[in-house]
Amino acid sequence: MSSDGFQSEAAGFAGLESMVAAIYEKSRGQGFGLTRPEFESILQEIARKYLPVDAAQREICDLYISLRAEELALARGCAAGHEHAWEVFLTRYREKLYDIAGYITKESSAARELADSIYAELYGTVTRDGQRASKLASYTGRGSLEGWLRTVMLQEHVNRYRRQRRLVSLDEESEEGVQFAIAEPEPATAVDSRVEAAVDEVLAALPAEERFVLASYFLDERTLAEIARTLGVHESTISRKLDKLAKSLRKQILASLGRRGMSRRQAQEALEVDVRDLRVNIRSRLAQETGGPAFSKKKAEAPAGDGS
Amino acid sequence: MAQIPKIVEQRLRAVATVGEHPDANLLGAFVERSLGKREHVKVLEHLSQCMNCREIVSLSATQPAVADVVSVGSASPSWLSWPALRWGAAVVCVMVVGAAVMLYQQQESHPVVSVAGENPVAPGSFTPNGTLGKAVASLQTPKSEPKAALAGKPTASGRRSNTANSADRNHEKPFEIADARPVSPFGEIVPGRAKEALAASQGVQSEPAMSDEEFFEANLAPRWTLSSDGTLQRSLDSGRTWEKIQVSNQTIFRALAANGFDIWVGGASGALFHSSDAGEHWKQVRPVVNGEALADDIIGVEFPDAVHGKLTSSAQEIWITADAGQTWQKQ
Numbered sequence: 299m300s301s302d303g304f305q306s307e308a309a310g311f312a313g314l315e316s317m318v319a320a321i322y323e324k325s326r327g328q329g330f331g332l333t334r335p336e337f338e339s340i341l342q343e344i345a346r347k348y349l350p351v352d353a354a355q356r357e358i359c360d361l362y363i364s365l366r367a368e369e370l371a372l373a374r375g376c377a378a379g380h381e382h383a384w385e386v387f388l389t390r391y392r393e394k395l396y397d398i399a400g401y402i403t404k405e406s407s408a409a410r411e412l413a414d415s416i417y418a419e420l421y422g423t424v425t426r427d428g429q430r431a432s433k434l435a436s437y438t439g440r441g442s443l444e445g446w447l448r449t450v451m452l453q454e455h456v457n458r459y460r461r462q463r464r465l466v467s468l469d470e471e472s473e474e475g476v477q478f479a480i481a482e483p484e485p486a487t488a489v490d491s492r493v494e495a496a497v498d499e500v501l502a503a504l505p506a507e508e509r510f511v512l513a514s515y516f517l518d519e520r521t522l523a524e525i526a527r528t529l530g531v532h533e534s535t536i537s538r539k540l541d542k543l544a545k546s547l548r549k550q551i552l553a554s555l556g557r558r559g560m561s562r563r564q565a566q567e568a569l570e571v572d573v574r575d576l577r578v579n580i581r582s583r584l585a586q587e588t589g590g591p592a593f594s595k596k597k598a599e600a601p602a603g604d605g606s
Numbered sequence: 607m608a609q610i611p612k613i614v615e616q617r618l619r620a621v622a623t624v625g626e627h628p629d630a631n632l633l634g635a636f637v638e639r640s641l642g643k644r645e646h647v648k649v650l651e652h653l654s655q656c657m658n659c660r661e662i663v664s665l666s667a668t669q670p671a672v673a674d675v676v677s678v679g680s681a682s683p684s685w686l687s688w689p690a691l692r693w694g695a696a697v698v699c700v701m702v703v704g705a706a707v708m709l710y711q712q713q714e715s716h717p718v719v720s721v722a723g724e725n726p727v728a729p730g731s732f733t734p735n736g737t738l739g740k741a742v743a744s745l746q747t748p749k750s751e752p753k754a755a756l757a758g759k760p761t762a763s764g765r766r767s768n769t770a771n772s773a774d775r776n777h778e779k780p781f782e783i784a785d786a787r788p789v790s791p792f793g794e795i796v797p798g799r800a801k802e803a804l805a806a807s808q809g810v811q812s813e814p815a816m817s818d819e820e821f822f823e824a825n826l827a828p829r830w831t832l833s834s835d836g837t838l839q840r841s842l843d844s845g846r847t848w849e850k851i852q853v854s855n856q857t858i859f860r861a862l863a864a865n866g867f868d869i870w871v872g873g874a875s876g877a878l879f880h881s882s883d884a885g886e887h888w889k890q891v892r893p894v895v896n897g898e899a900l901a902d903d904i905i906g907v908e909f910p911d912a913v914h915g916k917l918t919s920s921a922q923e924i925w926i927t928a929d930a931g932q933t934w935q936k937q
Contacts, residue, residue, distance in 0.1 A: 348645075364642075398669070402665065418905060422920070440635035441637070452662045497614055506651040506653075512654075517618055524667070541608045
């Protein structure tokens, strides 16, 4: 992490005022149309956003030092509509916007549309009271401006994709007829509540990074390389971590089930059972109890709308 | 590979109290490892429960450019990037000068540019006259040191779609290098292809050369840019020199699209102008849909061909035409 480096740098400044002056000078804010009081006001806004109200001066200094001052001044200069700031922004980032969009969408017309729509938000609009509303006003310099642009475009892309998927799903449902709409399956009530509680307890005790790795690998099906890249470690580190986690999870859950009154054998069986199989078995048992035709496993797994 | 019990997978997937999503600043800083320890853990905590944010972070981290901006140890202040910019500028200078020298040597041995003037390979629509004719004739020899043309992304077809771009002025302003991608004003004048044009004109069998249209687009089509004060500028010598073009007295232009001699410029308050003779004459085009004229600033213009076009407005509207601006629709 970067906080230790910031602290030694912050110690070199006599006070907050001199630090702000130095950061303003480095930011070239004047060239981007920002006065020093305006720049200081921006810094204070950022401190209010990320620090508690009673933050110590040292924390504030550390935060200020960590900011990308020049990119912050550039973004806020653009948000204020300053011409030179826009000139610099476009020179540096116009092509990158399209490159990022191309990487995200993998298709040129969709990339252009995405880049254009983000550009329009960055350029902003003038509100009725004459104020300019630009997305660049929300950039706070915590990371690079390019990284922020990339994240903004990804968020927009993901949101659009999910909206389209919802619309497509609704279209498909209406094509097939409402009677084929399948209700969400009941929660797996047949699963022993002690098992769920034990698993929840063990997962909650894991460090956030380990839960992140588990979710990324098993739920999102990310590759080891992708997870490693996200966390800034080597691929082999993630591989070893996953192996270690898989073994220790099982051990800890068994221990927790033991504390909950299960025998070792019961606990092991509980962990082996597939949750989906449990639901199917319950359905079949319910059907037999009501005297209806016995469900074969095949029929039970068939979609509800196939006429069976 | 590692396996976990299905019940663990199910409980991981169970909806948790996700809370407020970190904004783009925090997610971007997380990927670049610029956050302090406390915030890093807080973001990780959210990511462990939120699939959407995990997806964004993963896609962001695996983009190639991220490796260049990830900070190791302390977050480097932005002013440290200046040395990199200076070295980048030096590299581009060397490449541009080298390309100019190569071209000069080629022209010394094979006066191919003069062939372009004597045996016009331009399409039949091109009639050199006035300023344009003189400019074509002036493409005989390179006159001055080449400058890196940073206006948009010149392609072999000369087609370009620009938003407000003032990267290149006359000789006064030193160029800034926006990114590591070098752009040479001679990128499209490829001596080898020009040699083929000469050989073809003399009836010599050669490798298949670029078509007349491609050669015209690469060598004779004007280049365009917009200055920071919204003035349109044109170069008829592949970016070596630029001249201001008067389109409209009061309009500040923000976007342009050029396709050969066809040029569209858009700007403040819905102002849109078109020239089909490389800026010699202009006509104002008024986009109207259902009786409502476009009044917002035009910030994006695209015309991939002579008739199909798209405008982006500051109100995030898209206006499209399929008949060279006679009628419009909102997308």
